[in-house]
Amino acid sequence: MDFFTKKRIKLVCIAVFLFFMVFSFGETVHELEKGETLYSLSKRYGVSLDEIIRVNKIKDPTKLRLGQKIIIPDSKERNSGTVTTFEEYTVKKGDTLWGISFANGVTLQDFLNANNLKETDKIKPGEILLIPVERVTGTSQSGSGVAFEEDSALKEIFEGNTVPAQTDNGIIWPLKSPVVSYMTGKLYGVVLEGKKDEKVSCISSGTIISANYYRGYGNVLFVKASNGYIYVYGGIKSPSCKTGDKVSFGFNLGELTFDPKSNKSQLIFMVYKDGVPTDPAKVPRG
Numbered sequence: 001m002d003f004f005t006k007k008r009i010k011l012v013c014i015a016v017f018l019f020f021m022v023f024s025f026g027e028t029v030h031e032l033e034k035g036e037t038l039y040s041l042s043k044r045y046g047v048s049l050d051e052i053i054r055v056n057k058i059k060d061p062t063k064l065r066l067g068q069k070i071i072i073p074d075s076k077e078r079n080s081g082t083v084t085t086f087e088e089y090t091v092k093k094g095d096t097l098w099g100i101s102f103a104n105g106v107t108l109q110d111f112l113n114a115n116n117l118k119e120t121d122k123i124k125p126g127e128i129l130l131i132p133v134e135r136v137t138g139t140s141q142s143g144s145g146v147a148f149e150e151d152s153a154l155k156e157i158f159e160g161n162t163v164p165a166q167t168d169n170g171i172i173w174p175l176k177s178p179v180v181s182y183m184t185g186k187l188y189g190v191v192l193e194g195k196k197d198e199k200v201s202c203i204s205s206g207t208i209i210s211a212n213y214y215r216g217y218g219n220v221l222f223v224k225a226s227n228g229y230i231y232v233y234g235g236i237k238s239p240s241c242k243t244g245d246k247v248s249f250g251f252n253l254g255e256l257t258f259d260p261k262s263n264k265s266q267l268i269f270m271v272y273k274d275g276v277p278t279d280p281a282k283v284p285r286g
Contacts, residue, residue, distance in 0.1 A: 061182050085132075104131045111132065189277065189280055204285060210222040235256065
């Protein structure tokens with residue numbers, strides 16, 4: 001049997017396997033392309049990120065490769081029992097579009113679409129905006145949202161909604177040698193566990209576009225870099241800067257908040273580009 005015959009047989013076997021996977025089990029198999037993430041697949045196919053991780057038994061969302069085949073759960077399974085409703089939100093002084101979407105556990109783009117707004121639009125105190133909320137009407141879904149219960153409840157917010165990650169030791173994080181976990185709920189980013197009262201460092205120069213307190217998160221800073229990336233630091237005690245300030249790489253943003261309930265100090269760290277969440281391990285530093 002020559003080389004080309006063996007190759008044809010191998011391709012036929014792969015095709016038969018994919019056909020069997022798709023039509024026998026009602027699942028879609030997606031082959032990862034350049035720039036794609038598990039989060040982007042969850043938005044594209046309308047299935048929760050944690051469900052994709054569970055089905056594919058992925059231990060580390062950052063360890064993906066081009067061409068990797070990702071199983072997408074059956075559409076009937078992922079669409080049943082979920083409906084999107086809207087809640088009214090009254091804009092308060094100091095609110096920003098970024099801050100409102102963050103505090104309510106929705107992506108900026110979904111929030112803008114719900115209100116027919118653009119990222120550059122201005123909002124005023126007293127204005128009524130809509131918050132899109134996914135509600136489960138049938139079977140339960142873990143990791144489908146974020147619960148806001150207590151000011152120091154960082155552990156409760158992400159309990160059961162994170163996946164431990166094995167990242168490159170050479171990556172610069174806002175904390176020194178943190179324990180890194182990826183969020184698997186509506187918000188996409190990482191939770192960094194550090195030391196009590198540890199200093200939080202800015203990993204990219206930019207301008208503070210929002211610095212406010214949010215229940216369940218503590219003080220949250222949004223830093224916009226000149227390249228358009230938005231870096232979000234949540235869980236800072238007594239921030240050393242305010243909205244409008246210029247900050248540089250390595251700038252001390254404040255101390256890490258300590259959560260007495262979990263006995264941990266954790267930072268919520270997310271990065272956006274053009275309103276879309278981006279893997280914090282792969283964004284520019286400096």
